[in-house]
Amino acid sequence: MSLNYNVNLCISLLYLPPKYEGMPTNRTFTMIKPEAVENGHAGAILDRIIKNGFRIVALKKTRLSAELAGAFYEVHKERPFYGELVDYMSSGPIFAAILEKDNAVADFRALIGATDPSEAAEGTIRKDFAESKAKNAVHGSDSNENSDIEGNFFFSKFERF
Numbered sequence: 001m002s003l004n005y006n007v008n009l010c011i012s013l014l015y016l017p018p019k020y021e022g023m024p025t026n027r028t029f030t031m032i033k034p035e036a037v038e039n040g041h042a043g044a045i046l047d048r049i050i051k052n053g054f055r056i057v058a059l060k061k062t063r064l065s066a067e068l069a070g071a072f073y074e075v076h077k078e079r080p081f082y083g084e085l086v087d088y089m090s091s092g093p094i095f096a097a098i099l100e101k102d103n104a105v106a107d108f109r110a111l112i113g114a115t116d117p118s119e120a121a122e123g124t125i126r127k128d129f130a131e132s133k134a135k136n137a138v139h140g141s142d143s144n145e146n147s148d149i150e151g152n153f154f155f156s157k158f159e160r161f
């Protein structure tokens, strides 16, 4: 490989667009949480998601072990609710999905509503389906970077269409 090649490669890398969290992308990641699946709301929640313009790129029903739930929510390790969250998220089957829409992360957060359903806006998924702040029916990625990490946690490239 010539010096010229390496210099040109470095120069072209400098011109790649920067990847930063606030940049809108068209994918997000969601889970329908154990209590919503247990209560029979999975179909209605998926229907709501699709009717709001999200396309399902990948979808599976699975169950997290406590170890995997702990790894998924690693960012919350120091928070007081972490142990309870891990127990809850491993308590039964969930649906995991990658969703596509323009401005997916922000639009999906708007569709699901505030973490605590008592503070969630009318018509949001959490307002209509969540039991409590802990058992709040759905997960939604909070940034483009985390939506990639979370989608990769559950799905290979052969499971995305």
Ligand code: UDP
Residues within 6 Å of the ligand: 076, 081, 085, 114, 115, 133, 134, 135, 136, 138, 139, 140, 142
């Ligand atoms: N959670 C909880 N108690 C709290 C805050 C959060 O049990 O005081 C749970 C809840 O299930 C929430 C998850 O931990 O969805 C992750 O918390 P986060 O602050 O990221 O909320 P989200 O992004 O899900 O709205």
Ligand code: MG
Residues within 6 Å of the ligand: 140, 141, 142
């Ligand atoms: Mg969050």
